[in-house]
Amino acid sequence: MKKKGNLRLILSLAVVALLYGAAVLVEHTSGSKSMVVTVLQKGAVYALIAVSMNLLNGFTGLFSLGQAGFMLIGAYSYAILTIPMAKRAAVYQYYDGGIVQFTIGLLPALLVAGVMAALFAALIGMPVLRLKGDYLAIATLGFAEIIRAFVQWDAIGPLTNGSNLLKTYPTLKTAMPGNTLLFTFLVVGVCIGLILLLINSTYGRAFKAIRDDEIAAEAMGINLFRHKQMAFVISSFFAGIGGALLAMYQGSLQANGFKSAMTYEILLIVVIGGMGSVSGSILASFLFIACSEWWLRFLDAETMIGNFQVPLLAPGFRMVAFSIVIMVVVLFFRKGIMGDRELWELGSRRQAKGGGRNK
Amino acid sequence: MSEQKNHDTSVLRLRDITMQFGGVVAINNLSLEVNQGEIVALIGPNGAGKTTAFNCITGVYEPTNGEVYFHGKPIAVNHPQGKMAKQYAGINGDAYRGKKPVVYSPDKITKMGIARTFQNIRLFKSQTAFENVLIGTHLRRTSNLFTAAFRLNAKEEKAMREKAAALLEIVGLSGEADELAVSLPYGKQRRLEIARALATEPSLLLLDEPAAGMNPQETDELGEFIVDIKNRFNLTVFMIEHHMNLVMDISDRIYVLDFGKQIAEGTPEEIQKNPDVIAAYLGVEEE
């Protein structure tokens, strides 16, 4: 059984390597500006964010809606630390070039983005994680809104540039010129890999126990607050990195891009993919981004067939179609694409790896 | 405090425990003792307050008044405070006034060595039988988040899995290791809950109606099983049970609760002859 597990791991890694190779190939054949590359970039960034949200909502059973807030913290931390010195005067034109007068490397900045988001999570986790269910959702949502207003506050403008754009920081395109996708996939892949390692450790099992039954988990000696805090901080850490990657994807950054609608979008992805399934979140992210950025674009375009104007197709209709999809999913496919299973478990009976009678 | 030290053999000691919910006195001045190596039963009609007593011991509820000691150490101490001071309908309300309240959360109590099962089975529903037991081993880990995520604790992880597998073997569920816990028949779920409790390495095991939903043969086997694990793991067992055959078979002593009050205490023979007990159980008798 152990051997079979190893085989599956090797196979999975081989598949991942193949996909990465394919991504490099796609970028080199169709160019960095093609729609496929755009969708794959944004899809990968969303995959990380969705998986980080799933860690909290799907694996630990905490209904938190603060994701956009932590992404914002990550995005701002990254941008503030990486805007080249030469460009600061122009970017911070209303604030005398800003107060941060140094830059750090791209990868360290990504790390700091995660750490800052995690720090905020640790702080607000203390009061809000004692709340249950809906109250936790409301409190985290409120936090995200407050942080969005806060960074735009004029008084801290020298740090955040107030409500003005942050730009000229290194983007996905400039990070590894010509290999945008490879860079994105590597960062996202490492992060999701870390989350998977955690989920499959004894701590991940404790998270799932809390999700399944808090009272029983506590009776098993699991310190509820401590474990919820861990899940919250780790989820926020990766949401912070995800936010930074999103800023890198966009090329410029403004706090109003991180509204609660973004959190709902990610929640939708998590639900479509399956609460408690990492691979489900990844699949759903690419699907969702492909639809919203590409396949369903035609819904927003007024279209004429000969002299006939196709009804309904007008700007804004895409959102209507999306809302209908949400309703259908919530009403009829509550388990999502994957339920709480993983792609690499399909075909095998539900089993505890290496345990039980297989000894 | 020093008087407690004399009770070397007492594993669990309740003194004047009262649990009042609003105006409802669910437990009324209950005192009892469970000694090392004993199997003690807590019986009484429905709604007598038995499960509430378990919840007071395990930190799910904070008792309104009284003290709970575990191996001579106070694990719950309280007296009526605030609004409850006026509302209090029990006795001995002043006896613990000077003492500092002691509260531990359920996970701390489990860590000290008290494990329990639930009357309305509470297994982790998305997990297999094996994973359910495995979660019980999380408590005694030495790994931290970092070492666990990066598999630096591989040795401990292996030991955890071996222990979970061994416990499943002991409760006779090796064949069902990879089944979803909640898909098992009732009797097996109860055994699985016991295995999961044992995984936390308790010295005191609290069983809340372990035979509920079992047929007579399963109940007999359960009795032998409880005695067996008690000896094997050097446990003390405190058990709530309605099946009188089982209670009379394996208990060293029995406490009887009715409407929150203790109405009798003694050996199975004494309890069977006790007129108060017979009166309380009139019409509910099993024999």
Ligand SMILES: Nc1ncnc2c1ncn2[C@@H]1O[C@H](COP(=O)(O)OP(=O)(O)OP(=O)(O)O)[C@@H](O)[C@H]1O
């Ligand atoms: N959290 C609570 N709030 C209010 N009342 C409660 C609470 N928990 C228990 N009670 C009340 O306390 C009394 C004792 O309940 P308990 O569950 O302890 O009975 P029991 O002896 O375990 O009965 P059974 O044999 O049916 O399990 C009941 O009247 C119940 O309604």
Ligand SMILES: [Mg+2]
């Ligand atoms: Mg009960």
